[in-house]
Amino acid sequence: xxxxxxxxxxxxxxxxxxxxxxxxxxxxxxxxxxxxxxxxxxxxxxxxxxxxxxxxxxxxxxxxxxxxxxxxxxxxxxxxxxxxxxxxxxxxxxxxxxxxxxxxxxxxxxxxxxxxxxxxxxxxxxxxxxxxxxxxxxxxxxxxxxxxxxxxxxxxxxxxxxxxxxxxxxxxxxxxxxxxxxxxxxxxxxxxxxxxxxxxxxxxxxxxxxxxxxxxxxxxxxxxxxxxxxxxxxxxxxxxxxxxxxxxxxxxxxxxxxxxxxxxxxxxxxxxxxxxxxxxxxxxxxxxxxxxxxxxxxxxxxxxxxxxxxxxxxxxxxxxxxxxxxxxxxxxxxxxxxxxxxxxxxxxxxxxxxxxxxxxxxxxxxxxxxxxxxxxxxxxxxxxxxxxxxxxxxxxxxxxxxxxxxxxxxxxxxxxxxxxxxxxxxxxxxxxxxxxxxxxxxxxxxxxxxxxxxx
Amino acid sequence: xxxxxxxxxxxxxxxxxxxxxxxxxxxxxxxxxxxxxxxxxxxxxxxxxxxxxxxxxxxxxxxxxxxxxxxxxxxxxxxxxxxxxxxxxxxxxxxxxxxxxxxxxxxxxxxxxxxxxxxxxxxxxxxxxxxxxxxxxxxxxxxxxxxxxxxxxxxxxxxxxxxxxxxxxxxxxxxxxxxxxxxxxxxxxxxxxxxxxxxxxxxxxxxxxxxxxxxxxxxxxxxxxxxxxxxxxxxxxxxxxxxxxxxxxxxxxxxxxxxxxxxxxxxxxxxxxxxxxxxxxxxxxxxxxxxxxxxxxxxxxxxxxxxxxxxxxxxxxxxxx
Numbered sequence: 220x221x222x223x224x225x226x227x228x229x230x231x232x233x234x235x236x237x238x239x240x241x242x243x244x245x246x247x248x249x250x251x252x253x254x255x256x257x258x259x260x261x262x263x264x265x266x267x268x269x270x271x272x273x274x275x276x277x278x279x280x281x282x283x284x285x286x287x288x289x290x291x292x293x294x295x296x297x298x299x300x301x302x303x304x305x306x307x308x309x310x311x312x313x314x315x316x317x318x319x320x321x322x323x324x325x326x327x328x329x330x331x332x333x334x335x336x337x338x339x340x341x342x343x344x345x346x347x348x349x350x351x352x353x354x355x356x357x358x359x360x361x362x363x364x365x366x367x368x369x370x371x372x373x374x375x376x377x378x379x380x381x382x383x384x385x386x387x388x389x390x391x392x393x394x395x396x397x398x399x400x401x402x403x404x405x406x407x408x409x410x411x412x413x414x415x416x417x418x419x420x421x422x423x424x425x426x427x428x429x430x431x432x433x434x435x436x437x438x439x440x441x442x443x444x445x446x447x448x449x450x451x452x453x454x455x456x457x458x459x460x461x462x463x464x465x466x467x468x469x470x471x472x473x474x475x476x477x478x479x480x481x482x483x484x485x486x487x488x489x490x491x492x493x494x495x496x497x498x499x500x501x502x503x504x505x506x507x508x509x510x511x512x513x514x515x516x517x518x519x520x521x522x523x524x525x526x527x528x529x530x531x532x533x534x535x536x537x538x539x540x541x542x543x544x545x546x547x548x549x550x551x552x553x554x555x556x557x558x559x560x561x562x563x564x565x566x567x568x569x570x571x572x573x574x575x576x577x578x579x580x581x582x583x584x585x586x587x588x589x590x591x592x593x594x595x596x597x598x599x600x601x602x603x604x605x606x607x608x609x610x611x612x613x614x615x616x617x618x619x620x621x622x623x624x625x626x627x628x629x630x631x632x633x634x635x636x637x638x639x640x641x642x643x644x645x646x647x648x649x650x651x652x653x654x655x656x657x658x659x660x661x662x663x664x665x666x667x668x669x670x671x672x673x674x
Numbered sequence: 675x676x677x678x679x680x681x682x683x684x685x686x687x688x689x690x691x692x693x694x695x696x697x698x699x700x701x702x703x704x705x706x707x708x709x710x711x712x713x714x715x716x717x718x719x720x721x722x723x724x725x726x727x728x729x730x731x732x733x734x735x736x737x738x739x740x741x742x743x744x745x746x747x748x749x750x751x752x753x754x755x756x757x758x759x760x761x762x763x764x765x766x767x768x769x770x771x772x773x774x775x776x777x778x779x780x781x782x783x784x785x786x787x788x789x790x791x792x793x794x795x796x797x798x799x800x801x802x803x804x805x806x807x808x809x810x811x812x813x814x815x816x817x818x819x820x821x822x823x824x825x826x827x828x829x830x831x832x833x834x835x836x837x838x839x840x841x842x843x844x845x846x847x848x849x850x851x852x853x854x855x856x857x858x859x860x861x862x863x864x865x866x867x868x869x870x871x872x873x874x875x876x877x878x879x880x881x882x883x884x885x886x887x888x889x890x891x892x893x894x895x896x897x898x899x900x901x902x903x904x905x906x907x908x909x910x911x912x913x914x915x916x917x918x919x920x921x922x923x924x925x926x927x928x929x930x931x932x933x934x935x936x937x938x939x940x941x942x943x944x945x946x947x948x949x950x951x952x953x954x955x956x957x958x959x960x961x962x963x964x965x966x967x968x969x970x971x972x973x974x975x976x977x978x979x980x981x982x983x984x985x986x987x988x989x990x991x992x993x994x995x
Contacts, residue, residue: 385831636870637701
């Protein structure tokens with residue numbers, strides 16, 4: 220069974236990563252080459268699926284491709300890949316867009332004049348970013364649980380994460396859990412080693428978001444627009460279908476007790492995750508321990524939770540600090556993404572700049588206040604919003620650790636479904652979707668504001 | 675100022691109220707479940723503070739207790755089912771309840787007599803369908819496998835109804851269970867991690883039938899005034915799920931825990947369970963109008979051991995390969 224799990228985990232993770240990269244590249248090139256009204260809005264929308272609870276994505280995929288939609292074989296590898304692509308195209312897009320935005324202006328002018336934009340800019344960006352993007356998508360796909368099980372028909376489909384889940388929940392077989400977790404970590408480490416070079420690449424100086432020239436050939440231009448729209452449809456169509464279906468329960472939702480309290484709890488939990496995640500990320504970056512972040516991220520949150528509980532148990536009951544624990548494990552699960560994002564920002568500073576900074580500002584406080592803060596605050600806000608958004612959509616750990624009465628929005632969704640209130644649960648999922656969209660919109664506005672100030 | 679704060683704190687603190695911490699599953703403790711009514715009712719008579727902590731489902735509750743060990747804050751547990759009873763008892767984490775009377779499980783003929791766990795409600799597993807979409811439901815497992823109907827079931831590795839179904843099939847087919855699963859494979863749209871995902875897919879019309887409880891249609895009828903749902907009655911009989919409560923051995927609230935278990939069997943609590951948990955009561959009380967009549971379903975009485983449960987899971991996995 221373990222071999223079977225390993226084979227399927229590998230297969231779906233590789234296909235999920237390759238597909239997400241293809242579509243992500245098309246979107247990133249499209250956003251860099253064209254300017255149109257509502258582009259910021261559309262780009263924010265493209266990041267949205269990454270933050271959604273897996274069940275919302277599963278229901279969206281089923282709404283569009285299932286029996287009531289296009290009637291395609293949604294249960295099986297096709298459905299799993301569609302759901303994973305929806306989840307992971309935003310990750311690839313995120314890394315590529317940041318890389319495009321950091322291409323030096325001189326390089327753009329040179330490439331445009333030479334008529335070699337594809338070779339000198341696109342290929343350069345792809346070469347630097349794709350190994351990291353592949354590694355992260357592969358990691359997320361290999362840890363996927365709800366999507367693989369719900370859409371996988373449960374036949375020969377199984378994953379390491381499911382085997383771990385079962386070993387913890389039903390058998391509490393800690394030896395088996397340890398073996399499976401080691402296998403999972405080995406997976407993550409191999410991927411990290413393969414992608415390591417790209418993590419350590421020196422990024423050039425940042426510049427603003429500018430438009431690259433459109434492709435010269437009409438065929439290429441038309442092809443790019445066509446595939447750009449197709450990719451947008453892959454991302455948007457299921458979510459739109461789901462939103463239309465879910466909107467009918469919205470008014471019923473506001474009559475329920477506990478909605479605003481749950482929303483407030485979600486925000487509190489999100490902010491706590493921000494503090495913990497940013498602190499750990501800062502320590503890891505300071506001591507250059509990116510691989511450790513990766514190793515932690517490659518471990519199942521459930522395994523981490525059990526390990527921490529076993530360590531703390533002799534001294535205190537870890538469940539007494541339930542909310543802090545949920546925030547801690549959420550933070551740990553997000554570390555690879557956050558550390559990679561910070562690393563991208565930090566590496567933009569050249570050695571010469573660092574030398575000058577140390578010369579002009581001998582005090583570390585001054586370095587932090589007058590150099591690093593103006594340089595990195597954009598990334599700080601961006602990563603913080605990412606953490607809050609991811610935390611709001613998380614359900615994996617809440618039921619295990621949540622203290623009595625501390626209900627978050629995803630917990631409320633789960634309770635509604637568990638009490639036969641499917642319509643209301645769909646409506647609340649839609650509300651979470653909108654809230655995350657608003658958060659992402661704030662990031663886009665902030666980026667625009669920073670760009671304006673820099674100009 | 676400090677004195678004022680101290681006085682306020684002292685006044686605000688309860689004077690004599692003891693706290694009873696009860697671990698249960700999510701839907702039990704939620705505002706739509708029976709938890710809030712039971713909490714209110716018990717607190718009125720015990721002069722204590724009853725706190726429900728949602729800890730996933732039955733299997734998760736046990737894992738959490740095992741992880742916490744003797745440091746657990748739980749005084750009692752609500753939501754373990756009979757398939758987990760032996761395993762839970764073996765952990766030695768639970769105390770004997772010392773009630774004398776055995777419990778009759780409805781009119782199924784099953785008598786629940788266990789030194790550690792008390793039954794508080796029960797239900798039959800069944801395949802639920804929409805009447806307007808399926809006029810003639812299958813009458814037995816063979817008809818189901820021979821039909822073109824699409825069904826959603828739950829994974830026995832991660833769900834208690836999923837485990838219940840595999841035990842049910844193994845009870846009927848014995849050594850032929852893997853062959854039956856192989857035959858049923860074409861009908862299965864998907865196997866979900868839990869009941870919630872499966873029922874959501876069924877409501878979204880992705881399947882004709884879903885593995886649930888005979889009492890599920892009662893929710894749609896009573897709470898939503900929708901008469902369109904029914905549970906298929908199988909000639910072989912229906913497997914049961916008996917939900918259990920127990921007292922945690924390390925708790926210093928043994929008497930209060932016992933009082934709580936007793937309260938769960940009272941008429942007041944049983945009424946809250948019927949329309950909050952949508953299950954049959956263990957006490958002999960009248961069911962509300964529209965509640966699914968248990969006499970419409972034949973009972974399949976089985977006393978399964980831990981090895982039977984393991985065999986049932988293996989049969990499922992062998993047949994579904």
